[in-house]
Amino acid sequence: AQKVTQAQTEISVVEKEDVTLDCVYETRDTTYYLFWYKQPPSGELVFLIRRNSFDEQNEISGRYSWNFQKSTSSFNFTITASQVVDSAVYFCALSEALLVNFGNEKLTFGTGTRLTIIP
Amino acid sequence: NAGVTQTPKFQVLKTGQSMTLQCAQDMNHEYMSWYRQDPGMGLRLIHYSVGAGITDQGEVPNGYNVSRSTTEDFPLRLLSAAPSQTSVYFCASTISVRGRVTGELFFGEGSRLTVL
Numbered sequence: 001a002q003k004v005t006q007a008q009t010e011i012s013v014v015e016k017e018d019v020t021l022d023c024v025y026e027t028r029d030t031t032y033y034l035f036w037y038k039q040p041p042s043g044e045l046v047f048l049i050r051r052n053s054f055d056e057q058n059e060i061s062g063r064y065s066w067n068f069q070k071s072t073s074s075f076n077f078t079i080t081a082s083q084v085v086d087s088a089v090y091f092c093a094l095s096e097a098l099l100v101n102f103g104n105e106k107l108t109f110g111t112g113t114r115l116t117i118i119p
Numbered sequence: 120n121a122g123v124t125q126t127p128k129f130q131v132l133k134t135g136q137s138m139t140l141q142c143a144q145d146m147n148h149e150y151m152s153w154y155r156q157d158p159g160m161g162l163r164l165i166h167y168s169v170g171a172g173i174t175d176q177g178e179v180p181n182g183y184n185v186s187r188s189t190t191e192d193f194p195l196r197l198l199s200a201a202p203s204q205t206s207v208y209f210c211a212s213t214i215s216v217r218g219r220v221t222g223e224l225f226f227g228e229g230s231r232l233t234v235l
Contacts, residue, residue, distance in 0.1 A: 047223035111161035
């Protein structure tokens with residue numbers, strides 16, 4: 001069974017500090033996708049990034065960066081020079097399909113990390 | 120751009136009542152799903168569908184029914200509401216390729232349900 005662990009329940013940092021959100025996953029599949037979503041206080045879910053299991057290249061998007069390491073089954077998310085607008089709950093998610101048949105695909109979310117940026 | 124539309128946004132029910140949460144998407148996505156979000160539990164999959172006429176259970180399906188008669192609509196039915204079903208419900212859709220969720224999920228705005 002697939003599993004996603006976000007061990008950090010809550011994190012608080014002072015504005016402009018860097019912060020890393022951890023995500024560790026478990027899967028038996030060789031092909032899978034990893035995602036990060038943001039849920040700001042307004043409640044909607046915002047897609048941030050998708051990574052497939054064959055692409056271990058790290059990605060940077062502005063102040064956001066993601067470190068994918070298959071060796072440790074981790075897909076960590078770093079915010080550089082944090083801002084108050086980064087305050088949100090962040091979810092890591094995993095998609096796999098052990099069988100290439102309809103009815104076996106699922107997207108599993110971690111329990112989320114609540115990030116608070118203190119002005 | 121409508122995207123994924125959920126109704127109602129808020130609902131209060133009494134124990135034992137039934138209701139349907141509506142979900143519609145206009146992106147021609149084959150894959151649709153329902154999640155519930157509870158404090159400390161993250162998002163848990165209730166039911167999902169990979170196309171019209173095809174549905175399957177997720178992690179927490181008990182007490183909920185779904186059907187998929189069209190590509191656009193994926194209603195979630197609570198048969199006999201219980202206080203344990205108090206939650207925020209999210210509908211989501213995406214493209215699926217060969218049985219995998221390969222793209223981003225597009226979420227509705229959520230429906231907050233309270234069961235007294």
